[in-house]
Amino acid sequence: MKRAGVFLILLFLATAQPSDTGQTSQDTAGTGTELVQNCRRYFEFLGRTGAGREEAIERGPFGMGYCAGLLHGVVEMVETLMPDRFCRPPQATAAQAVWVVVQYLENNPLALPENDTELVLRALENTYRCP
Known part of the structure; x- marks a missing residue:
């Protein structure tokens, strides 16, 4: 059952269009x-409580x-897998996972044009290395 859920998530991510994800342009x-x-x-949203959360969510849900x-x-x-x-x-x-990704992206500006899925994986790999 868990594999079916993962498959559905991957299928969604693979078929999502910019308009589906709130992106503003194809570029x-x-x-x-x-x-x-x-x-x-x-990350800002996760760190807020009460009315601050509503304000954060209004800026880009x-x-x-x-x-x-x-x-x-x-x-x-x-x-x-x-x-x-x-x-x-x-x-x-x-x-923490969101912060790992943000820090990786901010510290590697030349990588910003690259595929976002690959960047997330790379950020997590660099931070959470296996022993």
């Missing part, structure tokens, strides 16, 4: 350029959802 869809902005907003879904999809896919690619600690939170 930046699926790259680190848009992802870093969306994940920054999502689709982009934040895209970031959350992409990270979740990559983590689930790797942990299910490629468990030796990275070793995320069991206590790692969603906010």
